[in-house]
Amino acid sequence: MEAWIDAMFSQTLVDEASKRFxxxxxxxxxxxxxxNYVFEVKDKNRAWILRFTHSSHRSLEEVKAExxxxxxxxxxxxxxxxSHPSVNDKMVEEFSLEDGYFFACLFEKVPGExxxxxxxxxxxxxxxxxxxxxxxxxxxxxxKHVSVQRKRWDEGDLLQFDRYLSKSExxxxxxxxxxxxxxxxxxxETGKTFGLIHSDVHHGNFxxxxxxxxxxxxxxxxxxxxxxxxxxxxxxxxxxxxxxxxLTERSSFATAFLRSFLKGYREEVKVSYEWLKTLPYFIRxxxxxxxxxxxxxxxxxxxxPKEKAMLDGIRERxxxxxxxxxxxxxxxEKWIEST
Numbered sequence: 001m002e003a004w005i006d007a008m009f010s011q012t013l014v015d016e017a018s019k020r021f022x023x024x025x026x027x028x029x030x031x032x033x034x035x036n037y038v039f040e041v042k043d044k045n046r047a048w049i050l051r052f053t054h055s056s057h058r059s060l061e062e063v064k065a066e067x068x069x070x071x072x073x074x075x076x077x078x079x080x081x082x083s084h085p086s087v088n089d090k091m092v093e094e095f096s097l098e099d100g101y102f103f104a105c106l107f108e109k110v111p112g113e114x115x116x117x118x119x120x121x122x123x124x125x126x127x128x129x130x131x132x133x134x135x136x137x138x139x140x141x142x143x144k145h146v147s148v149q150r151k152r153w154d155e156g157d158l159l160q161f162d163r164y165l166s167k168s169e170x171x172x173x174x175x176x177x178x179x180x181x182x183x184x185x186x187x188x189e190t191g192k193t194f195g196l197i198h199s200d201v202h203h204g205n206f207x208x209x210x211x212x213x214x215x216x217x218x219x220x221x222x223x224x225x226x227x228x229x230x231x232x233x234x235x236x237x238x239x240x241x242x243x244x245x246x247l248t249e250r251s252s253f254a255t256a257f258l259r260s261f262l263k264g265y266r267e268e269v270k271v272s273y274e275w276l277k278t279l280p281y282f283i284r285x286x287x288x289x290x291x292x293x294x295x296x297x298x299x300x301x302x303x304x305p306k307e308k309a310m311l312d313g314i315r316e317r318x319x320x321x322x323x324x325x326x327x328x329x330x331x332x333e334k335w336i337e338s339t
Contacts, residue, residue: 001033002297005054008097009037016095017050017104022087034297035219037102040109049081049107053219055100060092063103065148066218067091069196076140079133081107081216110214112207117241126208127260130233133213134201135268138226141195142269150196153224154181157296158289164296173318177288184281187225193275196221197229202236227275230265231282234258238325243313247322254325276329283323287314 001009018025018041027042037052053063067083074080084106086093095102115121153159159181161174187193198205200220206213238254245253265271294300294311303311317324 001035001037002056004099005056006033008054008099009052009102013052013095013102013104014039014050017052017093017106020086020088020090020093020104021048021050021084021106023048023050023106047109048084049109049216051105051107052095053103053105055103058103058219060094060101060103061149062151063092063105065150066221067105068148069150069221070218073137073140076136078136078140079110079212079214080218081110081214083107107216110207110216112209112212112214115203115208117203117237121208121210122203122241124256124260126213127237127257128264129208129211129213130201130203130206130264131230131261132264132267133206133215134198134229134233135265137198137215138195138229139269141197141226142191148196150222153199153222153228154185156222156289158292161288161292164292173288173291173315176318176321180281180285180288184225184285187278189225193227194225195223197224197226199224199228199232201229201233203233203240204236225278225282227271227278228282228285230258230261230271230276231279232286233261234279234327235283235286235324243324247326250325251327254327258327273329279327279329280323283325287317287324290314291318 014028015025023041023043025041025043029040030038031040031049032038035057036054039050041048041050058066070080070083074082083091085091086106091105093104095104115126159177161170161177165174167174198215198218198220199222200217201215205217206215208214234254234257237257238250242250242253262271262276291311291314294303294307294314298307300311316322
């Protein structure tokens, strides 16, 4: 979290929000403080997720739109973490500060468990369930033509390269990033290719119950190409599983992952081979976005060794126009038959 926001946050906010949502807290644990402050709070025998969003990150309308969409997905049988009203029957409680607001929301804690990349469960059945749940989500967006107040992908703060990156050290990256955005903007936007997506469905944003995945953290929901919601799972699965391996090894894993993922995805919605060929654009876009995240959130001169290695890896890929992985899609007929 940015230092100036962190300076305003306090335990008093957590205590007050808990009261407003009617929680008699018996245990509390911070889960995250990256984009939002997220806590697991336990009330008697039930666990909840309490989230605080600063108004510099999302407007009240955007937060309400996120919750509205989650509710529509739940009614469409997508496994999601639903929000819960406060004792004042509000889905979002506001806290006014000297510099903006914090918006508090309470979510049900989804069933199942988080799966790490070194777990035996991180394999084909999970990848297939992963694809199926995203397919269900996309099918609902396509059929119902969901319209809520969320931004387009090309309005995103992380694509403001001139704002966060060095115009001298990162000149090439800035130019290439803008060029990539312009290329993607030429892609056709239709009801079957473009709509409201989660935009961050990596394995840290769902639980797995052995049969289905249960999605949460819709904070990044936006209007984007549906194929981006396929590219992002590929990206993070590769990055976390074999990010330091050779490109050949990374691409081999990506190909196997994608085959299983699409087996589940295509049970819900079809994606053409032609659109799958655009995956590299969206895989590369995530590198640009993460590179910006590092420069927005951290003093990059003071990173720990692990963080520095991650940033250096992204920078090397961007400088040399290398993807984190290149799933093999060259044999059209064989690919379609196998998925």
